Amino acid sequence: MRKERGWQEIPIGGLILEAGNAEEYETGSWRTYRPVKDGEKCIHCLRCWIYCPDSAVLTEDGNQVGFDLEHCKGCGICAAECPPKVRAIEMVLESNFEEKE
Amino acid sequence: MRKIVALTGNDAVGTAMKQINPDVVAAFPITPQTELMHKFAEFHANGEVDTELVLVESEHSAMSACVGAAAAGARTMTATSAQGLALMWEILYVQASCRLPMVMPVVNRALNAPLNIHCDHSDTMGARDCGWIQIYSENTQEAYDNVIQGVPIGEKNDVRLPVMITLDGFILSHTMERVELLDDDEIQRFIGEYQHPHSLLDTENPVTYGPVDLPDYYFEHKRQQVLAMERAKDSILEVGRAFADLTGRDYGLFEEYRLGDAEIAILAMGSTAGTAKEAVDQLRDRGKKVGLLKLRVFRPFPYEELGQSLEHLKVLAIFDRAISFGSYGGALFSEVRSALFGAGRIPLVTNYIYGLGGRNISVEEIGSVFDELEHVAQTQQIENTITYLGVRE
Incomplete structure (x- = not known):
């Protein structure tokens, strides 16, 4: 937190x-x-990176390596834009993670 | 070269705008302001100004155009009255809160309904909390002078607030008076070149205007506006002194008229102050110790200075040309009375609501108010704290 x-x-x-x-x-x-x-499913086409309105898709050497969860608003555009034959991104209710974290 | 001419209030203010030569003016007509902008548009059509004149579809759009222009770094103006000011409401706050200076003459007019196009102060008095500096004019010369002074007052770097200059609808806007016009060059030297510290067009120093401001910072920004208003008082006095050096016409936060040794006084804003001066003179001729305080600057409200100027009085009547429905008297009454509460001693204070919808106020009526106040001074009893002056029973 910033002061x-x-x-x-x-x-x-x-x-x-x-x-x-x-x-x-x-x-x-x-x-x-x-x-x-x-x-396992991700083909690193980076369509999610292109479409993410919050620049919250992280990449490294041209590979998709995850999400910046401090800025991702959960809009689901990445999941929708992931090619139909790949479907590597699933939107999961945030409350499912609350207990674990 | 300076000129002495006969002009209506609207023409005089339109001429002041021409001489200021703003970068951007947004225009939408409304009675009784229409002729003001009509005059300016004529100057524009004749190529006498360099202004970008933006003709908009409503006052909401006029003020929105002014926000954009001012954020871009333009010296910006518009003008309005009554319903037009009401339609600007939302954006008045945006302009002030984004700390964007501009000058807006407001030709005071009653608010609907019932439909009325004549003078009272319900329009600008209603806008008293929106963060704009408010300066009221007694006559056409003052309206002209105040518009010119408004430019440097608001643009001062530690102020950066928009300024409303009011003039009474029809009483001043449509009446011809003697006006001394300054020379174009001396006005340009007086207002100087506008240096905007955070122009949207400065791509080397990008800036965001109007972002979301959540509970963690909004309050801090409002606190800054309070300080800017406090500093505006110094700016008004500083600019007033410079203007007096230039013209010999001295402007402060208010004018004391035969007030120093007065026992009974009234306090008024706008053209009524001129009428009251005549009433004061007539009563003084009869040996009555009466006076007037003409309030020029309503925002920032000079509560300390007012307290010092008024505390010696036995009786004071506050003249409000607007009603604050459900409040205890008019807004001016509430604020002056509150200011006096912190003064050394407190005079007996009464309130006269008058002149709504353009109802005329005469020298004789003000004289009869002074008679009532004299009675209050003798008996030390206030029969009616709030009087609706001239309303038929």
């Missing part, structure tokens, strides 16, 4: 003066469904 700053330390008017700083703000807690990938 919350006082009213005299922040830019006026709610302005955001740096580009791309949404990365610093955790928004993954809004999620109802979590994308879960079956590594």
Whole structure:
């Protein structure tokens, strides 16, 4: 967690003066469904990476290596865009993970 | 070269806008403001301004266009009245809260219903909490001068707030008065070039306006606006002093008219202050110790200064040209009375709601109010705290 700053330390008017700083703000807690990938089925076509509106699909050397769950909102676009013959991503109710974590 | 001319309030303010030469003006007509923007559009059509004139489909759109223009770094203006101001409501808050300076003349008019196009202050008094600076004008010269001063007042870097300059509908907007117009060049030197610190068009320094502001920071941003309003007072005084150096016309937060040794006084805003001065003069000729406080700046509300100026009085009457339904008296009454509560001593304070929907207020009526106040001073008894002046029983 970032330290919350006082009213005299922040830019006026709610302005955001740096580009791309949404990365610093955790928004993954809004999620109802979590994308879960079956590594056996994934062909690393990266369609999920292209379509993800929150840039929350993680890649390494051209491979899909998972999801940034601090920013994934659980919209399910990745699962919908995964090619029909692959179907490697399943959206799972977040509450299923609560007890385990 | 300076010129002394006869102009209506609308034409004088339209001329001030021409001389300010704003980057962007959004325009939508509404009585009694229409002729103001009509005049400015004429200057625009004649190529006398460099302004981008945006003709919009409503006042909501006019103010929205002003938000965009001001965020882009443009010196921005529009003008409105009554229902038009009401339709801007949502965006008034956005403009102030995004800390975007602009100047908007508001030609005061009653709010519907029943439909009425004449003067009262219910439009701008209703907008008193939206975060705009509010300056009221007694006459056409003041309206002209206030519009020019409004530009540097709001643009000052530690203020950055939008400014409403009001003038009474028809009473000033459509009446011809003597006005001294400044020279274009001296106005340009006075307002200076606008340097926007966070322009949306500055791609080297990207900025986001109006993002979501959740419970963790919204309150902090509101606290900043409180400070900006406090600083606005200094800005108004500073700009007023510079304007006095330029023109010899001195503007403060309010004007004390024969108030220093007065025992009885009234407090009013707008053109009624002019009528009241005449009433005060007539009573002074008869040896009555009466005076007037003309409030020029309603936001930020100068509560400390008012307390100091009014505490010596025996009786004070607050004139409200708007009703705050369900409240204890008019908004001006509530706030002045509250300001006096912290002063050294508290005069007897009464409230006169007057002039709604353009109902005329005469020198004689104000004279009769002073008679009532004299009676209060003698008896130390207030019979009616709130009087609806001139309403037929």
